[in-house]
Amino acid sequence: MQQNNSNFIKRDKQYKTFINEAIKAPNIMIITEEKENLGVFNRRRAFEIAEEKWLDLVQINYDAANMQCTALMTDYGKYMYKKQKDDKEKKKNQKNKWLKELKMGYSIGDNDLQLKIKKATEFLNDGYNVKMVIRLRWREHIYTAKAVEKLQWVQESLSSISRPQYTEPKKEAWWYAILLFAK
Numbered sequence: 001m002q003q004n005n006s007n008f009i010k011r012d013k014q015y016k017t018f019i020n021e022a023i024k025a026p027n028i029m030i031i032t033e034e035k036e037n038l039g040v041f042n043r044r045r046a047f048e049i050a051e052e053k054w055l056d057l058v059q060i061n062y063d064a065a066n067m068q069c070t071a072l073m074t075d076y077g078k079y080m081y082k083k084q085k086d087d088k089e090k091k092k093n094q095k096n097k098w099l100k101e102l103k104m105g106y107s108i109g110d111n112d113l114q115l116k117i118k119k120a121t122e123f124l125n126d127g128y129n130v131k132m133v134i135r136l137r138w139r140e141h142i143y144t145a146k147a148v149e150k151l152q153w154v155q156e157s158l159s160s161i162s163r164p165q166y167t168e169p170k171k172e173a174w175w176y177a178i179l180l181f182a183k
Contacts, residue, residue, distance in 0.1 A: 017058060020056055022059075023069060025062060025068055025069035026067055027069075028069055030049060031070060040068065101130075102120055102130060104134055106143045108134075117154060125182075127182050128182060133176070133177045134150060134151060135175040136176070137174070155178050158180055162180035162181060163183060166178070
């Protein structure tokens, strides 16, 4: 347990973890690193137990109905190191299956458009959602009808394997877009 009050960490802002004196619950259930339940103690006694073993209390859960929290008795530095390592591992193993974006111009040729549709089909079959975007620059805004027409044609050609978010292409800041969800 850290003894110097000037260096005493009350709350980790990144993980919003309450430790030691920042725990305000009147009753604290202490669990050791080996997952052994030591029991429920009043706040002062719980801090004394942790201090005797030179460890920190890290709040894991809070039950407002019973005004009791569950705290892990551990070395805070090792706990945060392990938590950050686990978070990094989870992030690395997590596959981002949310959205793939395909951009094109309003004057895209038919063969190029077919390639975009083929790529969108691959993404949709893999379980991704696809956003098709036609960006209009400067004077190209006079061709909004062509842009909308192309996006509607893409939407119709992919209707067998996807469902659109909206029936019409959506106008955003400088572009028109459709969002297709994988079935």
